Amino acid sequence: QKEVEQNSGPLSVPEGAIASLNCTYSDRVSQSFFWYRQYSGKSPELIMSIYSNGDKEDGRFTAQLNKASQYVSLLIRDSQPSDSATYLCAVNPGKDFGNEKLTFGTGTRLTIIP
Amino acid sequence: EAGVTQFPSHSVIEKGQTVTLRCDPISGHDNLYWYRRVMGKEIKFLLHFVKESKQDESGMPNNRFLAERTGGTYSTLKVQPAELEDSGVYFCASSQLGSGSNSPLHFGNGTRLTVT
Numbered sequence: 001q002k003e004v005e006q007n008s009g010p011l012s013v014p015e016g017a018i019a020s021l022n023c024t025y026s027d028r029v030s031q032s033f034f035w036y037r038q039y040s041g042k043s044p045e046l047i048m049s050i051y052s053n054g055d056k057e058d059g060r061f062t063a064q065l066n067k068a069s070q071y072v073s074l075l076i077r078d079s080q081p082s083d084s085a086t087y088l089c090a091v092n093p094g095k096d097f098g099n100e101k102l103t104f105g106t107g108t109r110l111t112i113i114p
Numbered sequence: 115e116a117g118v119t120q121f122p123s124h125s126v127i128e129k130g131q132t133v134t135l136r137c138d139p140i141s142g143h144d145n146l147y148w149y150r151r152v153m154g155k156e157i158k159f160l161l162h163f164v165k166e167s168k169q170d171e172s173g174m175p176n177n178r179f180l181a182e183r184t185g186g187t188y189s190t191l192k193v194q195p196a197e198l199e200d201s202g203v204y205f206c207a208s209s210q211l212g213s214g215s216n217s218p219l220h221f222g223n224g225t226r227l228t229v230t
Contacts, residue, residue: 046220100162103159
């Protein structure tokens with residue numbers, strides 16, 4: 001079992017719809033979770049971090065965390081063509097908060113269809 | 115503010131040769147990390163510097179890889195001798211001291227290394 005699992009996609013979503021990206025992790029004691037967006041040939045860019053169970057909203061993005069189910073998701077509302085990218089789920093394994101040593105999933109490629 | 119810069123952006127070398135990758139973190143960032151993405155796999159942690167000290171090098175694949183950060187500013191990652199399986203994209207990232215959302219990781223664009 002991979003430490004961080006994501007559906008590789010591609011995931012195609014019509015413009016204006018909600019894109020839902022999912023991630024599961026294996027280390028039950030993990031406390032810090034991150035979503036990165038990566039355009040082709042560019043650097044991963046942090047878009048959301050979440051540490052507590054529940055939802056965290058930032059603009060059109062909502063991260064959801066369920067530690068009991070070891071599940072973290074990212075919702076993108078009102079999807080735009082500029083949201084087309086690969087989305088990487090990252091977890092800081094262990095009990096510490098922070099981003100010192102991240103474990104990444106392989107990423108989900110999202111395409112927004114105009 | 116200049117971002118994390120990496121040089122070169124691409125490198126093609128033959129098996130057995132040596133390659134040195136360079137990373138310039140964001141000014142003032144004491145944390146510096148190296149990560150690697152091998153084709154088709156996830157991005158994997160290699161090591162972590164705090165200033166000039168290696169905090170964690172548990173992800174370094176073997177002793178053909180040597181990372182340095184003299185003076186606590188830029189860092190180099192040398193691969194000697196390179197093997198075919200070393201091909202991939204090497205990312206550098208930096209952050210301020212601290213943890214969590216107060217000090218997000220800033221990644222560079224990576225160096226794409228191809229060993230033939």
